Amino acid sequence: MPRCLQPVLQLFLKPLDFVTFERKHDCGLNQALLTQNLATQEALELTEGQFPIPRDVNRMKASKGKIFAQSNGKHYHYLASLKLKKRISKWKWNRLWARICIESKDEQSTDSGRLHTHTEWNQWIERLLDGGSTLDDNMKLITQKYGDIRRIAGFGAFGVVLLSHKKQECNPSIDRYYALKVFRRRPQQPESEYHRHISSEFSIASSLQHWNIVRAFELLPVGHGNLCECMEYCSGGDLYSLLVASGPLEKAEADCFFKQLMRGICYMHEMGIAHRDLKPENLLFSSRGCLKISDFGNAECFRFAWEEQVHMSNKRCGSGPYISPEQYRSGEFDPRSVDIWAAGIVYVAMRTGRHPWKIATDDDEFFMEYVEDCRVGRRNFIIEDICNVRFSTSSS
Structure with missing residues (x-):
């Protein structure tokens, strides 16, 4: 795992504070987002480094206003609804x-x-x-x-x-x-x-x-x-749909989702399983915001229950910006690091509504800037750079 991601991982593995997170919106009912909106034209746009512009006006306005209300007790996320398709008889x-x-x-x-x-x-x-x-x-x-x-x-x-x-x-x-x-x-x-x-x-x-x-x-x-x-059935939809509808998430909300994601990943790794295709489309929600990892079509067993040694992998799989850099090199790699890397990119996407780069190789300018920043010891910079530099540049 890259050293610059280690402090982030430790931060989000700390116990989750029990507060109530309530999303304010103008949609009336807290109904379900569609589950598994896959292979759309919007999904293809992700490879260009940016999520589509939010199209749900009510959801977009809600995301920019006061989203969280804290109180003692349980922990909730209320997700605004998207229109369900007409029922077939x-x-x-x-x-x-x-x-x-x-x-x-x-x-x-x-x-x-x-x-x-x-x-x-x-x-x-x-x-x-x-x-x-x-x-x-x-x-x-x-x-x-x-x-x-x-x-x-x-x-x-x-x-x-x-x-x-x-x-x-x-x-x-x-x-x-x-x-x-x-x-x-x-x-x-x-x-x-x-x-x-x-x-x-x-x-x-x-x-x-x-x-x-x-x-x-x-x-x-x-x-x-x-x-x-x-x-x-996860009635809260998927993370990709949420980002398309609302744009970047507030820090407290993104932190909460990331903590849940890391807990699911840690459990999988304890069981000897690497997912190997983590991305917003494969992260679903219950109606109150419990994040759930789905789609194990590319999953790999790197250690059986009776074994202690981790079996290395040499097969590249995943989706665009979420593929870790070691998969582009020759030789074997630890499949667990693939999931940790993808989780970090998911967090950047939640906070910024963008991908930090298209592909984690020497051919990508933004990835090479990230490598240079890591080389000189600069950490915790990706989100600030994307928000403060690339957003202002694209809007000018």
């Missing part, structure tokens, strides 16, 4: 589910089979709805356990996250919500490889039981050799 979902994972060339929007935009996903769904399929045994099993499908909660290039609802009969009755992540098999991907990859992701996620990690309940078949992961 139940009978359409029944038809959709039976065919949701069918692969054919005429259903692929590009040569690679990726679906990049929400419009493409809608077109794909409409084509599936025209197929006239009915519920199969797999769908009946899932609806019995996890309730009716209500809406699309999010989507990626090769998967879609559905929100399900089940009313638990008791006195009084309880509404339960679940996230069902359906994985589309890539074109020409062998079924054995597909099952091995998804099963590995689920095995890691389901073995981690921590307050700051999304719970994975079950992996179920949905027909045509495809799989669905049933997970905890």
Whole structure:
């Protein structure tokens, strides 16, 4: 881990003070942000070094005003709402589910089979709805356990996250919500490889039981050799959506989220797991701001329970600015340092609404400035530099 990040890590591993953080906004109801807004045009803009300009006016104004009110007791974050997509009728979902994972060339929007935009996903769904399929045994099993499908909660290039609802009969009755992540098999991907990859992701996620990690309940078949992961639904949305809606976070709020992130990372590392793809899109929230790490598709086991030695890694993975510099060099590296580095970049993004650089190599001017500052012993400077220098330069 870089020496300049060590004091930051020690600071945020201290016990969290129990204060009430309340977000003021003009939206009326504290409803949910959409979960897992992946692979959008806005996400592509992140590689250019800046989060999109906030588009929710009410949320933007709220973030600039008095956000936190302290009082004795518990700790809360109230997240402003974004509009949920219009609900699709139940009978359409029944038809959709039976065919949701069918692969054919005429259903692929590009040569690679990726679906990049929400419009493409809608077109794909409409084509599936025209197929006239009915519920199969797999769908009946899932609806019995996890309730009716209500809406699309999010989507990626090769998967879609559905929100399900089940009313638990008791006195009084309880509404339960679940996230069902359906994985589309890539074109020409062998079924054995597909099952091995998804099963590995689920095995890691389901073995981690921590307050700051999304719970994975079950992996179920949905027909045509495809799989669905049933997970905890995080109604507060993801960190990326929050930053797009509000811009930079106040220091107290960013500190709180970072403490929760580091606790989740420390638990993973104690269990011998490195996430290796930490970024705002993979950090979800409960409705009151409990941060939860999600998406273990790139996770790696670097130490088994009976071992003491850490297995080094030599495979680069991750997303743009969150990839640590040692991954660009030849040779092996400690996968734990990958997560610590990414966490530091996430904190910078929370405080500034920007990335400090595009890529952590000698080819990036801003990264080289950071390396030089570290060489001369200057610390705790990144956030101040970005806010005071780059923001003023871009606005002039």
